[in-house]
Amino acid sequence: VSLIDIHSHVVPNGFPGPPSACTCGRWPSLEHRGGDRAAVVIGGRDFRAIDDRSWDVGRRVADMDADGISIQALSPMPELLSHWLDAASALEMAHHVNGAIAGMTAEAPGRLVGLGMVPMQAPELAARELERLKADGFAGIEIGSNINGLSPADPRFDVVYAEAERLGLAVFVHALKPLGTDRLVGPAGLEALIAFPVDTGLAVAGFITGGVLERFPRLRVAFSHGGGALSAILPRLASGWAGNEALRAAFPSPVETARRLFYDSLVYDPTTLRHLIGLFGASRIMAGTDYPYAIRQPDVGAWLDGADLTPDEAISIRGGTARRFLGL
């Protein structure tokens, strides 16, 4: 079965200068550091050390071939999503990043699929951008697990989801600027490990309790990192819902809604993957790697082979679910 990686990130090989309206301290730039190395610099500081795998299609496809990955979905490095910039600047960043992604997918037809970005902080503007993305061949968009602290399931984003549903565009929700960083104790470097799953879990919970799929039943929404903390929240939410008439009247079964959303497989631990299959079903889970970052799941195909999947589960998680999610 052909393997599809739903979770990989792109940084363009360079950025335009900051637009005049922009809070320039938050507009990224790329600095080449010799050889294949580079850094994304934001506000005068290195945000992340990267290399040319972030934009080089030849190298990326060679890595995909080595890992047996037939198709990879490209989404922006989440920090590029720019939900915190003024809307005009975020739109300019979107055009630049989406252009880079479109260029990459055009270089490797059939191997790379684009998930673009839109200025979610201006929902009407974001919704209008979706038609352009559809025309340019994108399969969907990536958005943050919160939009400046607001749940992505907040009804003010309905205009985006209405248009995404109409156009058949998928929505990939990725952890970003999480809450809880003031609760971390210990060394630096814990935010992505501890606060990311928390923020993602709250985002999924919002889609469940906020009734987004009741309003947009054909909308396809996926969550990074196996839905983060959702797997631990869901049983308590389901039990509280079952025992509370007001909650039952407000939204449908949390477990049933959870099984209508999508999740990547990026949980590193086969036992946890099996737990997610039990909760969500293999038909909602898609291979994801976080390529090309250090925290990625190496050789995801071999990792899935070691996860004790039934043949049907393997077909779904290796690629069948992703084909449905991406609309391939």
Place this chain on the structure above:
Amino acid sequence: VSLIDIHSHVVPNGFPGPPSACTCGRWPSLEHRGGDRAAVVIGGRDFRAIDDRSWDVGRRVADMDADGISIQALSPMPELLSHWLDAASALEMAHHVNGAIAGMTAEAPGRLVGLGMVPMQAPELAARELERLKADGFAGIEIGSNINGLSPADPRFDVVYAEAERLGLAVFVHALKPLGTDRLVGPAGLEALIAFPVDTGLAVAGFITGGVLERFPRLRVAFSHGGGALSAILPRLASGWAGNEALRAAFPSPVETARRLFYDSLVYDPTTLRHLIGLFGASRIMAGTDYPYAIRQPDVGAWLDGADLTPDEAISIRGGTARRFLGL
């Protein structure tokens, strides 16, 4: 095997008036509402409708007998913990609530065990109170999953844990005033279902990455609601730790530390309980019900009987682990 319920709550049958130093709007009062019914009123509003099971030992023991529970640990209704009051007022509340708990345990020797409260917002003061609790026969204390937004694993609470370790007092960390409430979407009533597990999970993560057990290796710390989101955070934290030399140098294996902490079984779903057993070990999990509240696990013994436990797992979770945690 005798069944021990580690997670049940107490409200005293009445409160003194607010101390002069207190921000009175946050000092609770009890209003009897006829029959066995009452309400905890805070700031002029009903905080929670309760009944005399919150303080009536005879009724509580009869309920324990009906459910086959031999011993119940009594802890304050978390909202009484008063971490947000001035220290002197919190201490006065602690003396009142601890007195009520001590009175209840004295009424049913061998059936009820006390987990008291201390003013964690004043760590030196809290530490000094522990000796009195020990003398009064308490098995330990209950504290919030955050202390006014600060992780309970913050080193400024070391003075409390040092004294708890010295005296052999257990620490039960319970979800309280969680973060993430601004991320909830939908009807009222979701805070305890969604944000509680998130806050608890961050608290456990802090104990893991903050090295508390390295400083106090004999300290016994338990977390409510099966550790909340920790089960979903741990695999990612463990994977990131394994791949990062700076993290490996800063704290020991997250999985190994997680297996040195304690958790209650209050996850409602037998599959989730089995998942926690795989992660933490049955020797770290204790039956817990949240008696007498609506969200409680009814007939926890029958629920455990249906969870497909091995005989050894059943012995641990029904009471063996709790005996070690409580020091019985």
